[in-house]
Amino acid sequence: MxxxxxxxxxxxxxxxxxxxxxxxxxxxxxxxxxxxxxxxxxxxxxxxxxxxxxxxxxxxxxxxxxxxxxxxxxxxxxxxxxxxxxxxxxxxxxxxxxxxxxxxxGLRPDLAGRLAARSQADDLAEIENDATISETERAALTLARLGQGAFREKLDELWGHACAVTGCSIRELLRASHIKPWCKSDHGERRDPDNGLLLVANIDILFDKGFISFDDNGRMLISSKLTAAQRRMLGLPGPLKRRPTLSQRRYLAYHREVFGFPS
Incomplete structure (x- = not known):
């Protein structure tokens, strides 16, 4: 077809x-x-x-x-x-x-866009109103928050244009996700590709909401909030396709601490 x-x-x-x-x-x-x-x-x-x-x-x-x-x-x-x-x-x-x-x-493409837009609105307004940064930095931060620009390009390179967990290479399904939440990161961390994972939409949501995390070897950690049946339906667990670097481990340690996973 x-x-x-x-x-x-x-x-x-x-x-x-x-x-x-x-x-x-x-x-x-x-x-x-x-x-x-x-x-x-x-x-x-x-x-x-x-x-x-x-x-x-x-x-x-x-x-x-x-x-x-x-x-x-x-x-x-x-x-x-x-x-x-x-x-x-x-x-x-x-x-x-x-x-x-x-x-x-399943995720409707239009719904995914609206959900992302709602969570981005305040962050984009903060960037626009920040008088301490240059216009060049403002543009770079805006693109990073939208999962575009240099941040997305570097994540594409790091993960071979495929989901870091599933290996899915359908671009429309992939999200440039921050490991340490945007609202908790400084400007440098927000643009740092080591503070990012390229994930399909459903894995991105699970990671963002703290239902899953990863240890220093890339093994997936799963919240007790998910039952065994739910884990099977979601195809969990699934490790990262490669072992995290030292810099990535630092961000993952923050994510584990925030969501109560063992260090």
Whole structure:
């Protein structure tokens, strides 16, 4: 499936999608392949095209969930149609597993933007009104708070343009997250890439709210607030892809202390 210049998505599948049908998108990479559920979308309109169907989607969720070890996915993957794209999923257990992942790991792109904007508003106002900094520094701090500019670029380089935990490389899902909270950091710490992690949205929220942290070896620490069932649904734990540097460990120690994790 691909998006055409007219804004509709084109597919060569013979079956015409109906309004309310749900599209599940998987992404696989590596050898052996590691598969992730990356998107859930609901069909709003469809029509016959020249070589197949043309589809519009009404609602979509961005998801990042490793599915290789889930029983229903193993069954789905055994389907003869999986390598060409599954035409239709009928198994209730599989559908239930997909919906559970979407409910626990899904994030609407527009909602993610609004949530981030609310938390940034006061910080951006503080930068704008700070008379002690130069215009160059003001611009750099503004971009850093927005997860853009040099701060984001350096995090991209540090983590290979992929989530520091999951390895997901879908740019729209990645957040440039500060380890030591922005409001507690000085101007230098706010721009320091060692005070940052590149994380997918759901891991970023868990880290920001103190549901998870990391020790000096990069091992994930999980709050007792999350039950065993919730941990399984969220795909936890998952270590950092590489051991933190000495500078990163200093920031992680602060994060652990703030949220009550063992030092």
């Amino acid at each position: 691909w998006r055409g210049p007219d804004g509709w998505f084109d597919t060569t599948k013979p079956k015409l999608p109906q309004r309310g049908d749900i599209l599940w998108c998987f992404e696989g990479e590596g050898r052996p392949a590691q598969f992730r559920l990356v998107k859930r979308a609901v069909v709003s309109h469809s029509k016959k095209g020249r070589d197949g169907s043309k589809v519009h989607f009404d609602t979509s969720l961005l998801v990042d969930a490793l599915v290789n070890d889930l029983p229903w996915f193993a069954e789905l993957r055994r389907s003869q149609f999986f390598s060409q794209g599954v035409i239709q999923i009928r198994n209730e257990e599989t559908i239930g597993g997909l919906e559970q992942l979407a409910a626990t790991r």
